[in-house]
Amino acid sequence: MRTDPSILHVDLDAFFAAVEQRDKPSLRGKPVVVGGIGLRGVVSTASYEARKYGVRSAMSTAEARSRCPHAAYLGARFEVYRATSQAVMAQMRALSPLVEPLSLDEAFVDLAAAGLSNLTVDDVQAIAGDLKEAIREASGGLTASVGAGTSKLIAKIASDLDKPNGVVVVPPGTEAEFLAPMQVTVIPGVGPATAQRLSMAGVRTVGDLQQLDEEELIRQVGSAHGSSLYRLATASDDRAVVSDRETKSISIEDTFETDLVDRALLAAIGDRMAHRVAERLRKAQLSGRTVTVKTRMHDFTTHTRSSTLAGPTDDPRVIARVARRLLEDSDISGGIRLLGVGMSSLADWIQDDLFTESEHDEAPIELVDLPERPRDRQVGYYPGQDVVHSQYGAGWVWGSGRGRVTVRFETAETPAGPVRTFAVEDPELTKPAAVSPGEDKDTENDQDGANE
């Protein structure tokens, strides 16, 4: 544990709304609500003027409109917020090389990494004041609130205590008593569900939490959550500030104005989402192995279907094809209000032309185009029955299973001979093949035409 309050948490005040007020002077001093402005929109950020009327983040825009009809309702302009955020983060990086952004409007700054040591509360007060001034100038007038302490938890909670435009430095050694009177929900990670469970055990404040022993806490909320909660509550939080955390998933989703039931329309929307996901993967120089399709039903129940490929891809056609199959497997009767497509199990993307010729030959993953699988077929591709297309020409499926299909080529020579195994993206191939090679050839004549 540190002995000086060298971790800052910087939080921009009502960020999206403040940017809109900065750019449109007529909105200054007036209630502004930024978020989804459609029928099913929710509030991202309300200006402080709008908060007086009870408008809050995550509230439906419909409710916000009834509470504050005279506010300005604006859709989000993420490109503008991103640019402003970068200017603000640059000010923090000028102060310390170790900055951990949590979102567009929040970051931790580690002053110890800037070579500053033995900082007093007054030192940190002064540093925070200077940083706020630098942020104000760099952002065109935005204010920030800053919290500081010996840990991330303390800094984060402190930044919330004097909003907007405040600075709170928690003196070293006072952390446990600082936390004790607060509700358990001040701890990030304790939401309604956890608060409810803790409350049934008689725990409402962090002080109550401090009285519990770790075993008891783990019984209440599970092992990972319990032990981390125990450490946080007792102010023994030694989590490091980490500057670049790697992306774990990329996804696109959309809530429709009215529930959709038309499979063809949903398939077309899914295709477009798959292409947008692929585009973002390429921009980030990433590729992924797991495709996930998310659906939200009319009654708000949410389902995901996912399929993991044998190798990573950023190919929009591959992602779209897998997404389409996953969507076909999803129940959409009664209509769905949301569709999403995402990619995870991400790996660093390697640009194709960086491969040398020999590396190409040894590339572990080769994909083949598989025929459309008939709706009623329960398992993957049928050996001796299905024809696939590859860079070596067309061939018969010889065997399949576990993300792989073995293909026998009649007309093309492949580097490995007439039989070659490919990785495929078909989720059904994770199940064993229905028939073994050589059997079930009675439809061979029907398939002949497909070979041309």
Add this chain to the structure above:
DNA sequence: TCTGGGGTCCTAGGACCC
């Protein structure tokens, strides 16, 4: 006037392998 979009992390069960 119901409930966004982008994420992260955790859990639990089943398949599979040794």
Add this chain to the structure above:
DNA sequence: TCTGGGGTCCTAGGACCC
């Protein structure tokens, strides 16, 4: 014919955050 653990990978769902 019955019966092991342990580890890893995958899938689905849920809690939570901004």
